[in-house]
Amino acid sequence: MQHKIIWLAAVSVFFCICLPFFLPSLSLAGEPIRIGVYLPMTGPVAAFGQMEWAGIQAAHQMRPTVLGRQVELVLVDEKSDRIEAANAVSRLLKKEKVQAIIGSATSSNTMAGAALSEKAKIPMVSPTATLPLVTQNKKYVFRVCFIDSFQGEAAARFAYQNLGARRVAVIVDRAQDYCVGLASYFKKAFTRLGGKVVSMAYCQTGDQDFSAQLTSIPASQPDLLYLPNYYAEDALIARQARELNLNIPILSADGAQAPELIKIGGKAVEGLYLLAHFAPEGAATPLAKEFMKFFKKTRHEETSGFHALGADAYFVLLDAIKRAGRTDGDAIRTALASTRGFGGVSGVIKIGPDGNAVKSAVILQVNGGQFRYLTIVKPW
Amino acid sequence: MDLSLFLQQLLNGISLGSLYALIAIGYTMVYGIIRLINFAHGDILMVSTYFAYFGISVYALPWWLSVIIAILLTALLGILIDLGAYRPVRHAPRISALITAIGVSFLLENLGLVVFGGRPKAFYRPDFLDKTYELGGVHVFSLSIWVPLVTALLLALVFLLLYRTRVGAAMRAVAKDMEMVQLMGIDVNRVISLTFAVGSALAAAGGIMWAMKYPQINPLMGILPGLKAFVAAVIGGIGNIHGAVLGGLLLGTTEILLVAFLPSLAGYRDAFAFVLLILILLFRPTGLAGKDTIG
Missing domain, CATH: 3.40.50.2300 (Response regulator)
Structure with missing residues (x-):
């Protein structure tokens, strides 16, 4: 009896160890696609980085594959500091060899990183860098938020x-x-x-x-x-x-x-x-509804603007990779630039000239310790 | 600028300055006794605010109890830091101790980031400190009265400790000549441990007042108050306790008046503090109040 249990345990442990070797060949062909993420996880604007990362992770859980390949996220903390942001991007490019980059949350730090990815011809999508300068004269830098x-x-x-x-x-x-x-x-x-x-x-x-x-x-x-x-x-x-x-x-x-x-x-x-950028009450696209439900279920939290934009950076990038059909920088870049009418979490996104998203804004008011939706402002 | 506006700015300055002074007292006391610039002072302050935060917001203790516990725990932390970091380099050249202090500072900051997380937390403020009074066009915020009072009280307590108790006498003796004190059969390590305990408790008092005034705490919040208190201590003459209070008040008031009169220079207020530091070191290295150090 005892022998039997030990045997059973040994066989199941062996099977579990071998499982990863069989699985990819069954369901997925090829290497994973690596997407680098650099965000302020610590420092004065850590809240943005942590919320966007939560959004990106949830989006990744919802849609973990593209082109039949697994997507792998690599996160580097840029510590709310522009020098650290440049270091983070250079690490993602040189050491981690990522195919595309998401980041960062603030404009100054995104500019520090964007210069490097532009040179390396690796496309970058920022969730929330709103300063117009961030994407000006840059071919490989995009964003999913409106501009200032x-x-x-x-x-x-x-x-x-x-x-x-x-x-x-x-x-x-x-x-x-x-x-x-x-x-x-x-x-x-x-x-x-x-x-x-x-x-x-x-x-x-x-x-x-x-x-x-x-x-x-x-x-x-x-x-x-x-x-x-x-x-x-x-x-x-x-x-x-x-x-x-x-x-x-x-x-x-x-x-x-x-x-x-x-x-x-x-x-x-x-x-x-x-x-x-976003109010749950104003969200209308099917992806927004699916994401908000998924986010609530897995994270036990309501979706906020920064969650939504982190998720959108991932979804828009994924959509571009799918349309490009390849993962080289130029193909993804061309596909990103031709994004039209993409129903993202934070609304319908069109990538306009300079890689900027054209979309509406919402006005909120703090009421009873909560952000409440007042009205929507459409682009004119 | 009319008179009431000027008085208001002056009051803002005194309110900020007495916070600097409060933090500078502990800084300068430790230096005066063991000749160590304890760069971790600001980070000890940060840890103390988290102790108080956990007491109030997580364990739901009354705020005054949390503050007392936080001050005691911080004093203990000071003893532990001395035991683990400074005692091993006690007889090494002074620069080693200085570098160790910088190391302790980085350690506390990064431990803070790992343990407490990088997102700022809101700090509790008791209701009686959250009132604004109006006196002839000048708005007086109740904390702005309490901070100078606490500073004055702690200043008096430190003087009592140093000049009216046996332990204080031992501290002053250590400040004069450590080797000699050892030869007289006094346990120097214990005296120094106690110095750190008192210094850290003062940092905790300063930190908690700071967190009540600016109710937002994060693991890197200690850096700037620490540096400003250091500047205040040097302006007053480092090692000189009433000098530190003078330096703190001077620094806070000039900072506020600089922003008030030259609004376009507001972004340079920290730079201004350090320019002041450099000028003092160049022209009056012993500080404004002079070399009347402990001893």
């Missing part, structure tokens, strides 16, 4: 038309290309509409004290505070504004859509408006 010239204009229209704002104060994180760019697009559009930016103050990523900037603001009598920054700074600015009794409405941007904004901002961010 659109976002700035949309925010200005919303502020002027829906909120009735005429005098706006802005605090900008000068260390981020994204924030500086967005602030200037907003200012241009808002001035053209007839409004006025009455005060422009600056800070730096990682700053914790904004009392000096905020104290100078009421003198210019603004009726809206525009914060085109990332969530960590925006949450602290909102709190300190309320501590100094500056109680005007706040409008923020896609960089603020992280749960941390609400956790850190608390009561101070109640009523805050922000322009974002």
Whole structure:
């Protein structure tokens, strides 16, 4: 009896060890396709990296193969730092020998990595780098999010038309290309509409004290505070504004859509408006519905904007590889550039000139400790 | 800029400056006694905020109890760091100890990233600290009053410890001449351990006040307050405890006034602190308050 059990155990262990050798030959032909991912998993904007990675992983679980081959993801942390971002991409290109790259979350760091993948002729898709410069004059760099010239204009229209704002104060994180760019697009559009930016103050990523900037603001009598920054700074600015009794409405941007904004901002961010990429209530495509259900089932969490865009970067890339039928850089690049009407998680995506996605934005408002969907802004 | 606006900015500056001062006290005390620039001071501060965070948010203890536990645990951490990292290089050249301190700092930061994760966490703030009063056009945030009070209280306690207790006498003796103290039959290692415990407890007090003021904690949050406190300590004359308070207040106020009067230079406020450090080291290396060190 005892012998029998031992034999049975031995045979099943042997079978399990051998299984991987048989399986690929049965179901999949050829080598896996390697897709490199570089994202900020640590550091000040870690929330973006971690949410996008969760989205990419879920998308990968949903669609793990293309061209009959397994897809393999290789993740490198870029630590919210642009030098580390360049290192990460060079490692993906040279050591990991990936066929395509997804990343990164912020504009400055994507630009640091994009220069390298452009040179190596390996296509790169960023989920959320919104600064127009990121893809300018680059053949191999794409993105699945809208760009800041659109976002700035949309925010200005919303502020002027829906909120009735005429005098706006802005605090900008000068260390981020994204924030500086967005602030200037907003200012241009808002001035053209007839409004006025009455005060422009600056800070730096990682700053914790904004009392000096905020104290100078009421003198210019603004009726809206525009914060085109990332969530960590925006949450602290909102709190300190309320501590100094500056109680005007706040409008923020896609960089603020992280749960941390609400956790850190608390009561101070109640009523805050922000322009974002995605709202579950506004999602309409079949892929969005399938993904949201799958995400909820496997991760026990609602899909947020950064989950959706991480997933879209993967789905759009996968779609391009499928249409290209090959995995060399130029073939994938050509297929990516001709993406039209792809029903992604965050909406219908068309890759326009310069590799930029053309798509709509949503306006959210923090209400009862949650991001609530207000309205949609279509590209004009 | 009218008067009430100026007063408001001055108050903002004092509020920030007294936080720098609070952190600088521990920094300068450790240096004054064992001549070690403890670059891990900021990271010990970071760990203490996580201790408090876990007490309040995970184990749901009352906030004051969590703060006390966090301060005690941080003191223990200080002793352990001294035991594991600094004691082995006690008699090595001073540069070895300095490099070890930098190593401890990196170790704590990266352990923090692995254990606590890179995403920032929200820190609890008790209600009575979350109020704003208005006094003749100036908005006074209640924490801005409490921070200087805590700083003053801890400053007094440190002086009491150093000048009114036997342990304090031993600390001052170690600061004067370590070998001689050893010959007199005093356990130097124990005195130094205690110094680290007190220094780390002060870092914890500073860190928790910092986290209440800027309620966002992450594993790299200690770097900047640590550096600023170091600058404050050098401005005041490193090793000089009331100098550190002076340096902290000066640094905080000038930083805020710089941003207030020259808004376009706001991005350079950290650079400004370090330029100040370089100027002090060039023209007055012993600091503003001079060489009145412990001993």
